[in-house]
Every structure is written in structure tokens, then in C-alpha cells.
């Protein structure tokens with residue numbers, strides 16, 4: 001557990017908020033664990049909708065690159081907490097709403113591909129610089145992104161690393177609503193309350209039908225993790241991590 005992620009229940013809505021703004025909400029292993037736990041324990045707490053949020057200035061700068069560097073140096077794999085979080089997201093039965101302000105980088109963007117309703121600020125920016133870091137996409141984004149936005153746009157985002165602004169993300173089907181920065185959180189909460197007020201069993205059944213068989217998505221998370229592990233140990237990835245961690249500003 002870590003206080004760098006807060007989990008707060010307000011009636012039927014549980015908010016899972018990344019809270020490490022000084023590091024742009026880069027995710028550590030403890031943060032992944034706390035986020036996974038927030039998702040996994042929601043059904044037993046009578047929660048009907050989950051809301052994922054970040055800070056007013058940044059949603060999430062992706063995985064902590066220092067952790068990547070450490071994993072690379074020690075010949076390690078994608079950490080257990082990362083896979084726990086990604087699978088909790090993939091298997092989550094409950095509707096997921098997200099409120100995005102500022103940058104959503106790497107897993108900050110790919111986690112959104114598992115969400116149902118995303119409210120993003122006019123200033124939001126979505127990017128997945130996996131390949132320029134010598135890595136491959138994760139969170140089953142190599143499968144889901146093309147389904148969402150078609151292969152061409154998915155390739156541009158995931159492989160070429162071209163960011164999407166809020167308008168482009170909406171046109172690509174990644175997000176639902178664009179809001180002014182000062183109303184993003186309230187709009188997302190309003191949507192979460194709306195979903196929570198619907199007949200819960202009908203919501204769950206409808207979402208289950210819409211999402212289809214999840215095994216393929218979970219299998220892709222594992223497949224990507226295998227490739228990711230190999231890439232983490234590559235010279236090109238280690239050079240990219242070191243360049244980020246030692247960059248001069």
C-alpha cells in the first residue's frame with residue numbers, strides 16, 4: 001500500500017486517484033498494487049462504478065522509468081504489480097470512468113483503453129512512446145487500439161509515437177467528452193453517478209456482452225509482457241532509460 005494512490009468511496013462511486021504530482025504521477029510498483037487492489041475489492045464494497053483520476057496538471061507519465069532501468073539492469077521482467085494491475089483492469093466487470101487532465105503517457109494512455117467513459121480536458125495529451133524507449137506496447141493496447149481507432153491511427157500512436165490532442169483522441173474514439181480543465185473532475189463524477197444510478201445488474205450484463213470474451217485480452221497482456229521483458233534487457237532500451245534519467249534541463 002502507498003499513499004501515492006488514494007482510494008475513496010463516495011456512495012456507489014470509488015475514486016482511484018494517482019497522487020504523485022511531483023513525479024508527474026509516474027507509477028511505481030506500490031502504486032500499481034494499490035490501484036489493482038482498489039479495482040479488485042470494489043465488488044465486495046458495493047461499488048457500482050470506478051473513477052480513475054490524476055492530478056490537475058498531469059494524469060500519468062507512465063511507468064517510473066527508474067524502475068524500468070532497475071528491472072533492465074537486474075535482468076528482471078515487468079514487475080508482478082504491473083501485471084496484477086493490467087489484469088485487474090482487463091477483468092474488471094464494473095464500469096470504469098476516467099478524468100484526464102494534462103499528459104497521459106504510456107500506461108497513462110493504455111489504461112484508458114479499458115475504460116468506458118473518459119472525460120478529458122481541452123489541454124489533455126495522449127502519447128505512448130514505447131518504441132522510442134526500445135519497448136513494445138502493453139496493457140493489451142496492441143490489440144485494443146486497432147479495434148478502437150483502426151490500424152493506421154493505432155500504428156501512428158503506438159509505433160510512431162505520435163501524440164493525440166484531446167480533439168484527435170475524441171475523433172479516434174479513445175475518449176468520450178472534452179471539458180474545460182476546471183470541470184473535468186465534476187463532469188467525470190457526474191457520469192459515474194449517472195452510471196451508478198442505472199439498474200446495476202443490467203449495467204453489468206450489458207457491459208459484459210459488449211466486451212465479449214476477455215481471455216483474448218488477458219492473453220495479449222501476457223504475450224506483450226514476454227516481449228516487454230526481452231526488450232527491457234535490450235541495449236536500445238537501456239540507453240533510452242539512462243538518457244531520460246540523466247537528461248539535463
Ligand code: COA
Pocket residue numbers: 022023024026027061062063064065066103105106107129130133
Ligand atoms: N519516470 C520517472 N520519473 C519521471 C517520469 C517517469 N515516467 N516522468 C516524469 N518524471 C519525473 C522527472 O524525472 C522529474 O523529476 P525531477 O524533478 O526529480 O527531475 C519530474 O518527474 C518532473 O518531470 P518533468 O519532465 O520535469 O516534467 P515536464 O512537465 O517537463 O514533462 C512529461 C512532463 C510527462 C512530458 C515528461 O516528464 C516525460 O516525458 N516523462 C516521461 C514519460 C515516459 O516516457 N514514460 C514512459 C512511458 S512507457
